[in-house]
Amino acid sequence: MSTLLRQPPEDFIRANTRLEAPPLVPEVKLYLATEVVPLWEATETELAEQGLPPPFWAFAWAGGQALARYLLDHPEVVRGKRVLDFAAGSGLQGIAAKLAGAASVEAVDIDAFACAACRLNAAANGADITVKEADVVGVANAGWDVVLAGDVCYEGPAAARITAWLRSLVTDDCLVLMGDPGRTYLPRQGLERVIAYGVKTSREIEDSDLRNAVVWRVAAESQGDR
Template sequence: MTSDSIADRRHFIAENTVVIAPPHTPELRLHLATEAIELWHKTEEDLGALGLPPPFWAFAWAGGQALARYILDRPELVAGRRVFDFASGSGIVAIAAGMAGATSVTASDIDVFALEAIALNAGLNGVTLETSSSDVIGRLDIEADVVLAGDVCYEQPMAGRVTDWLAALAAGGRQVLIGDPGRSYLPRERLESLAVYEIPVSRALEDAEVKRTSVWRFPGA
């Protein structure tokens, strides 16, 4: 098997996931992996691409579930507005925004497998959205009223770059929300807490069965 075409990538996703509802967003159905470690190895072996990005798209991470839940419960945050979902992964947050009535939704991820997973998952939920593979960190010309980011502070170098950029977008007048399950590199002192959830997670991924997960807002100008 190769990853040369959309059909190949979609076949790989379909063969290695099942369609299920994430525990904290039962309204949604997503292609998700049930065996974390096996898929990590299978991705490298089957595609013959050592060093391929880990399949973050195959899991409903706690930060994304919390942010999606927050949006579904408060559709007025995105209804009639343009939404940009950064590091979209499975697309759970972008899809929630579409279901909540956003005028347009762009799901951004640099992993081409994520883009195909997002497209498949959007179709499962009857949501229309755009996808983008561009590296947008640092860009302040994002065409959106609301910027969303689920669980992006798991690595120190990336967390610093991303949160500086998100803070700049907020200072420019956009509503910027982030979902985070207590990652070490989240700059809590720069954020306003909006909600806290107890999210069921995979012990293989998180070394826990439940993660206390918060939704935060970057203060605007």
């Protein structure tokens, strides 16, 4: 695996991934880790020694694939809308939104490598999206009509903080969609099931070769939640 030292994130990504289409979204190509590149087998310890965070951006997670598939099949959801791709990772959902006709897409992630991956992936698909490295959880709606959040319920406290913020964004003018394949910390309330997809995965990154990924519509917080 290429060393991080003195290497721009974009160069690292190109050297340690391959441009491939996710199983459920063949219309989109992403720079992904695969079984044939060293990044696939690198441990978190090995990455930390190079100053790298876990490469969540290098995999097309099931929830994100479900969201992307839903948007491409139902472009009216985002057509002409201003879209936020939250915790964007590879940028798959945001790219799909732009390809489906979104007026603008802002992809946000706290990981600089994820932001670099978003830019590379957007360029590879001819999708004009804005990429921002920031933690936006807790901020007010910045003009978004649709907010997308794929695979964000990995860890308890973070999932609770994120989902509470997502619910606070929901209004008659702002639709919030989550994609999730049954993560442990997915909320049990405040979600409306939209559609589900069977997504081919790998046991290297999931606990099954096939995950049932659901697109959820997030409900607004009620007074009792405050």
